[in-house]
Amino acid sequence: MPWNWTQAEWPNFHYDRAPLERLEQQFLVASGEILGAVRHVSGEDRERLRIDLLSEEAMRTSAIEGEMLDRSSVQSSLRRHFGLGVDIASARPREQGIAEMMVEVYSGFAEPVTDESLCRWHGMLLSHDRGLDMIGAYRRHDEAMQIVSGRIDRQTVHFEAPPSVRVPAEMRAFIDWFNRTTPDGLSPVPALTRAALGHLWFESIHPFEDGNGRIGRALAEKSLAQNIGQPSLIALAYTIERDRRRYYDLLETHQKTLDVTPWILWFGEAVLEAQQVTLARVAFLIAKAKFYDVHRAHLNPRQAKVVERLFRAGPDGFEGGLSAENYIAITGTSRATTTRDLQDLVERGALTRTGERRHTRYRLPI
Structure with missing residues (x-):
């Protein structure tokens, strides 16, 4: 099977820039609208908005992988990590791990990506999992890393990642590209294009035994935040989870080719939709404050x-x-x-x- 990483030009992805220009412009405009809207939210409500959006992202990115989390446990952990005190709900290890990773992605958005930072995310995310051989480190097993479905005797292989022995070199190339393509890097790449390419590339390397999807989506949010110079706070995982089948189908298709324009277009539209979801939530929070101003006393x-x-x-x-x-x-x-x-x-x-x-x-x- 000609997986993308087996092709001679890997990892030089090909795409048509012309149809992406409109999406890139819309992203910048909506980013400004979100930043402007958030400024109208008071300090206490702004903290609540941040907790609500990050907890929703944590739950949705896990749901994409079929893992259901407890919302109150996620929010409790987020509040503690942001220094907002501890509420009655205690954070369970699984929820605490994803919350810890989300806080680091949010707070450290401007920092460059390194092997150490990615492995740290992995350790946060999966420290509770006693079934993995490697936690907080790239995979090293000899057997093929495959994405499969179906009965054990009639499985369909959707993708096979590069052998573990190749992972360190593959990740060096990826990390170098990611850090060079920031707005102030040596080779800047527009926001949506960079996030889409970075996500596809990372998922194709599949460097960890587990957790690659959640870390890959966190990388996409970090990429978008770097391009606007602010934590993005957009509902990306929420939007992807609502169209999960299409997401997986397109990932599978474009892990077999280096021509990726349709993938970038879909991913870009998903980001734009996520921005509108965020704008709606900010508007809802402002409306909530106004509602209580009028009705609380009654x-x-x-x-x-x-x-x-x-x-x-x-x-x-x-x-x-x-x-x-x-x-x-x-x-x-x-x-x-x-x-x-x-x-x-x-x-x-x-x-x-x-x-x-x-x-x-x-x-x-x-």
């Missing part, structure tokens, strides 16, 4: 508890909207009190109501 404890749960659900809110049954389950109150509370919230403009009878649903007016 909410009874039951109403305050339900409103807080609605905001915690994020911009998409409760699936299908809040029902009277939801209200009863959250507050433990009677149906008569629920009816009065909800009617009061609607009359004050704190909730909107749609539907009738058992189909009645309530949503925040945001």
Whole structure:
């Protein structure tokens, strides 16, 4: 099978720059919009936004690999690493590891990539895994590193990475390229192109026994942050996870060729979509602050508890909207009190109501 790394021109990827120019310009414009929007968020809410976005990214990048994390545990670890105190929820080893890596990616975005930094990320991410031979180091095993699926007796090989003996030299070439292509490097490469190429290249080397996808996506976010000179805080893993099958299909396709324009185009569009998700979340947080400015003093404890749960659900809110049954389950109150509370919230403009009878649903007016 002619994997990309077996081809004579490896790792010289080929792509058409012309269709990428529009995406690169859109990325820069949206980056400015995000930075401007965040400036309108107060200090405390800005910290909350940072924790929310990073925890969501940690959970989504893990979900892409089929690993489900506990949100409160991730957020607890993030708060501790950012010096924001420790809340009641304790961080479990798996969540603590991904949170620690995300904090380092965020805080150290401007630092060059090194073998040591990548191996440190790997150690953070997988220190809990007792099934790996190599943690915090590149793979060294003799057997082929393959991406496979299907039954053990009828497996499909989607990709085979370079032999372990080649990994140190492959990573030296990759790291040299990554550090030379920053905006102030010797060979600058536009933001989306650099992030897309870097991710594909790293995934094709597949230097670790496990965790390559999560580290590769973290590298893409570091790359984007370096190109804008700020931590990116974009919902990249969130966007990729929603189109996970397409992501894997395109990775598989472009690990067999050095002509990668379609990969860069798809990845660039995913980044642009991620920026819009981030902008929507910033707008939601600003709207939340305004909501409480108007309504906080008028909410009874039951109403305050339900409103807080609605905001915690994020911009998409409760699936299908809040029902009277939801209200009863959250507050433990009677149906008569629920009816009065909800009617009061609607009359004050704190909730909107749609539907009738058992189909009645309530949503925040945001």
